[in-house]
Structures are given as structure tokens and as C-alpha cells.
Amino acid sequence: MPYEAIRVDIDASAHVTTITLNRPDKLNSFTRAMHQELSAALDDVEKADVRALVLTGAGRGFCAGQDLADLDFTPGAMTDPGDLVEQYFNPLIRRLQALPLPVIAAVNGTAAGAGANLALACDLVLAARSSSFIQAFVKIGLLPDSGGTAFLPQRVGMARALGLAITGDKLSAEQALNWGLIWQVVDDAELPSTAAQLAARLAQQPxxxxxxxxxxxxxxxxxxxxxxxxxxxxxxxxxxxxxxxxxxxxxxxxxxxxxxxxx
CATH class of the missing domain: 1.10.12 (Lyase 2-enoyl-coa Hydratase; Chain  A, domain 2)
Known part of the structure; x- marks a missing residue:
């Protein structure tokens, strides 16, 4: 199917697919349409001879979470965030975790809100040195979703998890690495090639x-x-x-x- 909100690149010889969130003007924030396209792309990944998947973002950010402009804030008809999580984000996180192949997040720039936890749902997280992770939910009166309340305490401990969630402070890629939240930090210019090389290597594994x-x-x-x-x-x-x-x-x-x- 033709895609507008994402881009899919297939390296058939390496058995690697790269999915790029492709709304750079909106920091690749999620709309319902993007969710639907990503779900269809993952369908294709599961049907094809793909042995490693890379998930990244176009432009200067990985993903800024939910695009609030895609929601209804009309009094009496507001979008229920619980329904949004149930219909779109939870199935996506469960699917990434269950994919029977290695999934690499190549985080370029900001990963905020559900975008941060989307990265953490992948098996290995590579981050550009200038990138950052922000549990921004508290800034609009919500709590971390998309697995955030599970991934954070498991990886960095309760004290740090609560600190990140309650303050909504930015966590640099270097600090995320030091805390054990992610796998590797690389220079910005090296992120695409490092992710591609790692994916190609894992695609040759059992x-x-x-x-x-x-x-x-x-x-x-x-x-x-x-x-x-x-x-x-x-x-x-x-x-x-x-x-x-x-x-x-x-x-x-x-x-x-x-x-x-x-x-």
C-alpha cells in the first residue's frame, strides 16, 4: 500500500526492513493514520522474509508521541486518552515486543512521550549522541503509557523511573546509556550506518x-x-x-x- 506518514525501505539481500516515521514537520508525532500505516507495514514485515527490523524517524526527531492536533477537545466530545491507548498504542507496543525477529530503534533527536516508550519497546535502542528521551506525559496531566510504567522501573530502578515520570525532565542519550535505559550511543552522523550494520549482522543470526x-x-x-x-x-x-x-x-x-x- 502507498504510505504517507511512514516510509518503508527493504534491503532484500540483507533481509532487513527499515521503517521511518515520516512526519518530520510534526516531529513524527502519531496520528491515527500513522498508526494504521505502521500496522500495515508490520503486517508486511511478518509476511516477508525479514530477519531484522529498524525503526527510526525522519528529520530532527525520532517521535514526539501523540499529535494532539489529531484529537478532539470539544467539551462533551473529547477524545478519551484511554480509548486511544487501547485502540492504537497498546497493540503497537505488544506487537513490537512479540515480533519473532530483532527490532532496533535508531533514535535521532527527540523521543518524547509515547515516542520515548516506542523506542524502549524495541529490542535494542541505538541513540544519536544529541538525542534525548522525555517522559512528557505529566506536562499535560497524564501518566506514562505505551509501556512506560513497565520499561522505566525495570531498566533504571524505581527512584529514577519516578523522577523521570514525575518531573518530565529531559534525559540525554549519554545519561540514558549510563543508567542502562538503552543499548548504545553513537555520533549523530554514524547512526544510520551503525543501525544498518547491526541489523544486517543480526539478520544473519539464528x-x-x-x-x-x-x-x-x-x-x-x-x-x-x-x-x-x-x-x-x-x-x-x-x-x-x-x-x-x-x-x-x-x-x-x-x-x-x-x-x-x-x-
Whole structure:
């Protein structure tokens, strides 16, 4: 389908797709139309032979969250933010977390509100050195959504999570890295190439194993040790029957680089 609010670039040879939020004049803030386009693009990703996904933003910002101009503030007919979260943001966050392939956020510039938590919903976050993360919700009388109240305490601890959410202060990319909120910070000019190189590298890895790693790590937040041990056993059993496991073992025996196929 033709897209207006996003751009989709496919590197078929590398099995990598890059989705760019493409409303640079609005700092790539979300409208309902953008949500619908992004959902359709993710449909295509799941149907195609894609083994790594990069999510980034056009222009000087990654994503400024919800575009308030897309909402109705007429007294008596105001858009319910809970409905907006339920219909659009929650399905997006759940989908990114569950995608059976590595998802990389390449954060350029500002990631604010739901835009910050969209980045945190990805598996690995690369950030340009000049970029920043802002839990801006409190500035309009709301709380962090799109997974913010889960991601922040898990990654930076309760004291810092509450500080970020209650003050709405800007967190620099360097501080986000130091606090363990994100994976890597790179010079601004190097962000696109670094993200592309990482995606290409991950696309050559055993995709089913990466999907299992994602599922197991995220399950550990709510499960007991016994439950987690059982999950590890079950997932290991599944992976043990995969082509990539057999290839990995054979490559080790033959002392050569494995040729994984993601199956």
C-alpha cells in the first residue's frame, strides 16, 4: 500500500526492513493514520522474509508521541486518552515486543512521550549522541503509557523511573546509556550506518533463537524461577529441533562460520 506518514525501505539481500516515521514537520508525532500505516507495514514485515527490523524517524526527531492536533477537545466530545491507548498504542507496543525477529530503534533527536516508550519497546535502542528521551506525559496531566510504567522501573530502578515520570525532565542519550535505559550511543552522523550494520549482522543470526530469547527474557519479569526454568527447557527443546541448531553445531565441529537461515 502507498504510505504517507511512514516510509518503508527493504534491503532484500540483507533481509532487513527499515521503517521511518515520516512526519518530520510534526516531529513524527502519531496520528491515527500513522498508526494504521505502521500496522500495515508490520503486517508486511511478518509476511516477508525479514530477519531484522529498524525503526527510526525522519528529520530532527525520532517521535514526539501523540499529535494532539489529531484529537478532539470539544467539551462533551473529547477524545478519551484511554480509548486511544487501547485502540492504537497498546497493540503497537505488544506487537513490537512479540515480533519473532530483532527490532532496533535508531533514535535521532527527540523521543518524547509515547515516542520515548516506542523506542524502549524495541529490542535494542541505538541513540544519536544529541538525542534525548522525555517522559512528557505529566506536562499535560497524564501518566506514562505505551509501556512506560513497565520499561522505566525495570531498566533504571524505581527512584529514577519516578523522577523521570514525575518531573518530565529531559534525559540525554549519554545519561540514558549510563543508567542502562538503552543499548548504545553513537555520533549523530554514524547512526544510520551503525543501525544498518547491526541489523544486517543480526539478520544473519539464528532468528528463531533470537525470538526465543526475547520471549524468555520478557517472561522472567513476572514468572518464578521454577516457571522460568521450565520455559527455558521447553524453548530449548523447540530450538534443538531447528535447522539453525543443527547448522550451528555442524559449523562448530567443522570449525567454520555458521550459515544460519532463520529456521
Amino acid at each position: 532468528t528463531r533463537a533470537i525470538a526465543a530469547i526475547k520471549a524468555a527474557m520478557r517472561a522472567s519479569v513476572t514468572q518464578s524461577l521454577d516457571q522460568q526454568l521450565d520455559l527455558e527447557r521447553d524453548l530449548q527443546r523447540e530450538l534443538g529441533a531447528s535447522f539453525d541448531y543443527a547448522e550451528g553445531v555442524q559449523a562448530f565441529i567443522e570449525k567454520r562460520a555458521p550459515r544460519f537461515e532463520g529456521r
